[in-house]
Amino acid sequence: MTIIDGKVISAQVKAELKIEVDKIIAVGGSVPHLAAVLIGDNGASESYVASKIKSCEQIGFKSTLVRRDASATEAEVLEIIDELNKDEDINGFIVQLPLPVHINVDKIIEAIDPKKDVDGFHPINIGRMAKGLPAYVSATPYGVLELMKRYDIETSGKHCVVVGRSQIVGLPMSILMQRNAYPGNCTVTLTHSRTQNLKEITLQADILVVALGRPEFITADMVKPGAVVIDVGLTRVEDASKKRGFALKGDVKFDEVSEKASFITPVPGGVGLMTVASLMYNTLLASKGEIY
Numbered sequence: 001m002t003i004i005d006g007k008v009i010s011a012q013v014k015a016e017l018k019i020e021v022d023k024i025i026a027v028g029g030s031v032p033h034l035a036a037v038l039i040g041d042n043g044a045s046e047s048y049v050a051s052k053i054k055s056c057e058q059i060g061f062k063s064t065l066v067r068r069d070a071s072a073t074e075a076e077v078l079e080i081i082d083e084l085n086k087d088e089d090i091n092g093f094i095v096q097l098p099l100p101v102h103i104n105v106d107k108i109i110e111a112i113d114p115k116k117d118v119d120g121f122h123p124i125n126i127g128r129m130a131k132g133l134p135a136y137v138s139a140t141p142y143g144v145l146e147l148m149k150r151y152d153i154e155t156s157g158k159h160c161v162v163v164g165r166s167q168i169v170g171l172p173m174s175i176l177m178q179r180n181a182y183p184g185n186c187t188v189t190l191t192h193s194r195t196q197n198l199k200e201i202t203l204q205a206d207i208l209v210v211a212l213g214r215p216e217f218i219t220a221d222m223v224k225p226g227a228v229v230i231d232v233g234l235t236r237v238e239d240a241s242k243k244r245g246f247a248l249k250g251d252v253k254f255d256e257v258s259e260k261a262s263f264i265t266p267v268p269g270g271v272g273l274m275t276v277a278s279l280m281y282n283t284l285l286a287s288k289g290e291i292y
């Protein structure tokens with residue numbers, strides 16, 4: 001069994017990006033610039049955004065953080081987006097989710113210029129990705145593909161079962177894994193909270209991608225021996241013994257499932273770190289105009 005090391009691979013991706021930035025600087029080009037919009041004070045969102053800004057600094061990208069408190073109105077957020085869309089110095093930006101409930105997330109995402117949508121959440125990017133056209137691919141699924149590539153995981157003809165149909169992970173993951181490309185060419189089953197006999201289906205998975213947000217939901221009896229198990233879950237669970245008062249838990253019961261899997265991602269130290277690395281990659285593509 002091989003533990004897929006997201007820490008090592010994300011550091012590799014970021015080191016490669018830094019080399020690209022150094023080349024841009026050497027020829028007097030303009031350095032990629034990412035902006036992040038953070039509304040409210042959700043603890044997990046704060047730490048994700050902080051890690052995105054820190055990664056920009058490590059790689060040599062410019063970054064801008066736009067913060068408003070949770071009482072910001074939808075109109076105010078739309079105004080911020082309009083300014084970022086027009087700002088010629090900013091190559092790409094993200095609006096960290098979730099947003100406060102009084103803000104319509106679809107309206108916000110559709111207001112982002114698809115050319116600057118480095119999260120790949122805009123319907124135009126999702127549609128282009130589904131058609132196999134150049135598009136920003138949302139960062140977490142893209143990070144999973146990168147892990148599969150760098151560990152030479154065979155995907156062609158395999159049965160990939162995705163658990164969870166979220167717009168930002170499960171749905172794009174299922175589309176990407178069926179494409180005629182590597183990683184891809186899988187037979188894909190997309191399962192969700194209404195799926196009947198889930199265990200019968202997960203037991204057929206050669207590649208099991210779990211993105212449900214339910215800590216330790218996948219147990220060893222649900223996994224086929226030799227399966228590749230990708231755990232996208234990242235939930236904060238109260239734990240007084242930890243310095244920050246919580247532990248990060250994945251959707252897979254790692255200790256028992258790792259005994260059956262051929263490859264498995266740990267939490268933390270797996271997919272989560274790749275999300276940030278992929279966002280950085282998309283920002284570089286945006287600055288070079290390589291998608292649009």
Ligand code: GUN
Nearest residue numbers: 094095096097098119139
């Ligand atoms: N919330 C959870 N994951 C993500 C992500 O990848 N991007 C944004 N913008 N918000 C998120």
